[in-house]
Structures are given as structure tokens and as C-alpha cells.
Amino acid sequence: MSKKIILYHEQQRFKQFWLWAVVLGVAAIFWAGFINQILLRNSFGSRPVSGLQLTIFFVLIGIGLPYFFYSMRLTTEVQPGELRVRFWPFHLKPVKIPLHLVREYELATYNPILDYGGWGIRWSLNGKAYNMSGNEGVRLYFYNKKPLLIGSQRAEELFEAIGAAKRMKQANT
Structure with missing residues (x-):
């Protein structure tokens, strides 16, 4: 195993x-x-x-x-080739985001109220957001859908982990 x-x-x-x-x-x-x-x-x-x-x-x-x-809690986890987001109690299982579907990603500073209408699981013209507090995160751009923002208190670490996870998955394939 x-x-x-x-x-x-x-x-x-x-x-x-x-x-x-x-x-x-x-x-x-x-x-x-x-x-x-x-x-x-x-x-x-x-x-x-x-x-x-x-x-x-x-x-x-x-x-x-x-x-x-x-x-309520937002759990973000990065594994090789995959990002998992779980907003308890709305998600009983984590939302799995395969990183090969992410064409680009960036550190983002945003206004939760103006850009997404607040905190939580939010939808707007800017795409979807999972955030709990603060105004920093990582924005993911996909090939076939609107961007996704993952709010984080440690946005730079999340950004680096996503890059490492994408490289690890590419090296394994």
C-alpha cells in the first residue's frame, strides 16, 4: 500500500x-x-x-x-497531481481538482466583498471562490471553465505546493 x-x-x-x-x-x-x-x-x-x-x-x-x-471549515490539501478543497459541512467529501486541467495559476489579492460577494463558497462573474477570511489566495485558470479562487492564510506556500504537485505528476507520467 x-x-x-x-x-x-x-x-x-x-x-x-x-x-x-x-x-x-x-x-x-x-x-x-x-x-x-x-x-x-x-x-x-x-x-x-x-x-x-x-x-x-x-x-x-x-x-x-x-x-x-x-x-464550518475550509480544508485545502495539495497532493501530487491533485488539489483537494473541502468546505465542511457543505462538502461531505473533498472536491478533487486534477492539476493537469489547470493551464495557469497565480497568487491573487482580491476584495472578497466586491469581487465575490463575501466569504464562503461564492460564485461571481470572476468565477468561483472558496474562502474563509482574508484577501489572499491562489487563482486557478482552467482550459474549459471559469477560474477558481482558493483563499488561503498562507497563499505563497499554497502557490509553491501547487507548482511542486504539477511538476511531480508530470515527472511520474
């Missing part, structure tokens, strides 16, 4: 302060409602929902929403 060679591995999570302030702020409203209405037995708001409804909202939004954002 051959051992898999990993030239590059990076795992990113959302770490923007403003995003966490919004997510936790929304969750805090449901925590306050749950504590006030269920635990302290006071009505929460002028038209309170039932205890069961509030408990369901609390679990879904007060606990589920922060957990959902916390569990």
Missing part, C-alpha cells in the same frame, strides 16, 4: 470579529428569552410564544447557529 504524499495542508475557520458579533448577538436574544421565560417563568416580550416554541428556537438559533458557524 502506497503512502499518500501531502505537499500542503491548511484548515481555516471563520474568525472575523464582526461575523461572530452578529452570530452571537442573535443567539444571545434567544438565550435571554429562554432564560427569562423558561427558567425564570417570566413572559418574554409583549406577545410571548409558547414554551415549546421558544425551546425549539433556542436550540436551533441559540445553540445551533453558533455551532453551525463554529463547525
